Amino acid sequence: ETGVTQTPRHLVMGMTNKKSLKCEQHLGHNAMYWYKQSAKKPLELMFVYSLEERVENNSVPSRFSPECPNSSHLFLHLHTLQPEDSALYLCASSQVVVRGPDTDTQYFGPGTRLTVL
Amino acid sequence: TQLLEQSPQFLSIQEGENLTVYCNSSSVFSSLQWYRQEPGEGPVLLVTVVTGGEVKKLKRLTFQFGDARKDSSLHITAAQPGDTGLYLCAGPDNYGQNFVFGPGTRLSVLP
Numbered sequence: 001e002t003g004v005t006q007t008p009r010h011l012v013m014g015m016t017n018k019k020s021l022k023c024e025q026h027l028g029h030n031a032m033y034w035y036k037q038s039a040k041k042p043l044e045l046m047f048v049y050s051l052e053e054r055v056e057n058n059s060v061p062s063r064f065s066p067e068c069p070n071s072s073h074l075f076l077h078l079h080t081l082q083p084e085d086s087a088l089y090l091c092a093s094s095q096v097v098v099r100g101p102d103t104d105t106q107y108f109g110p111g112t113r114l115t116v117l
Numbered sequence: 118t119q120l121l122e123q124s125p126q127f128l129s130i131q132e133g134e135n136l137t138v139y140c141n142s143s144s145v146f147s148s149l150q151w152y153r154q155e156p157g158e159g160p161v162l163l164v165t166v167v168t169g170g171e172v173k174k175l176k177r178l179t180f181q182f183g184d185a186r187k188d189s190s191l192h193i194t195a196a197q198p199g200d201t202g203l204y205l206c207a208g209p210d211n212y213g214q215n216f217v218f219g220p221g222t223r224l225s226v227l228p
Contacts (some may be wrong), residue, residue, distance in 0.1 A: 004159075033216075043160075043205070043218040058124075090159050104217055105150055106207070108159035 004029065004109035008093050012115045015081060021112045023074040023091030032074040033106065034066060035090040043090070047073060050096070081116045088113050119144040121197050121219035129225040133195050138222040140206035141188045147209060149189045151180055154203040154221075163191075196226045 004025045013019050014072040025032060034046040046060045049068040063085075065077040074091055122141045130136055140149065148167045152160035153199045164173050166182035166189060173180045177200075179192040193200055 006159075042220045043207075045215055048215070087158070090160075105148075105162060105165050107162060108152075111157070111159045113157060 004091060004093055006089075006109035006112050008112060009110065010113045010115075012117065013078070013081065014117050015083070017081075018043075018077070018079040020078065021076040021089055021091075021114075023076075023109055025072055025074075025093040025107070025109075027093055027095075027107060029093035029107075030071050030096050031094045032068060033069070033092040033094075034076050035092065036075065037088040037090055037111070039078055039087075046078075078114075081114075083116050086114055086116045119146070119208075119217050121206055121208065121217050123206060123219040123222050125222060127223050127225075129227065130196055132197055132226055132228050135192070135194050136196055136224070137190055137192045137218070138204055138211070138224070139188065139190050140219055142208075143187065144211070145212075147172060147185050147186070149182060149186075149206055149208045152205040152207065153189055154205060155201075160205055165206075174222075196224075198226045198228050201226050 007022045030051050032049045035048055035082045036044045045058050047057055047066045048055050052068045052071055063080050067075040090111045091109040094106045124139050135178045148165055151163045153163055154160040164175055166180055169184045169186045171182045175192045175199045181190050189206055203221045203223050205218055205221045207216050210217050
């Protein structure tokens with residue numbers, strides 16, 4: 001399989017549940033990202049990992065916990081979420097995090113549509 | 118903080134018409150990317166523009182990067198219903214590892 005894959009594609013959970021989102025990239029990239037996309041809002045960057053090390057955490061609530069065991073896999077662990085956390089969660093990867101015209105492009109997965117009841 | 122603005126926010130046109138959407142910033146970007154996103158899916162990369170003044174063509178889509186690398190445009194010729202979607206522009210910030218995204222232009226092409 002090629003590109004960036006995400007599972008599950010859809011997830012419904014209660015506020016007391018614990019669940020995890022999974023992302024896998026098959027592009028040989030070294031940087032991975034989690035974004036949140038809510039209705040009528042621009043994409044919000046949540047976390048950035050470079051070579052499995054977290055390099056960016058944009059003031060995300062602690063109920064979201066990322067994990068990057070290797071450069072191909074990224075997880076987002078969810079617990080005690082709120083209804084306003086319902087959104088499309090997108091994973092992306094890029095070749096490297098260090099800037100360069102040929103390495104700036106991000107490739108996105110299809111997303112996980114999360115609904116918190 | 119680098120910001121990207123996009124206009125128009127919404128656009129609804131008939132099949133066969135031409136259209137242009139815009140991506141603007143007061144900041145210089147080393148490159149800009151255009152993505153198209155369909156409902157319930159992730160954004161799909163259309164093109165990356167790198168050089169000021171650069172023009173790239175992708176079938177009926179023409180992308181231009183402004184000379185000062187602060188703006189970009191996407192022109193679609195003879196739009197088709199398959200062009201319907203959210204068009205996002207994005208670019209790397211100058212400080213760290215963040216990508217800045219515009220709010221998008223939501224295009225609807227009616228048959």
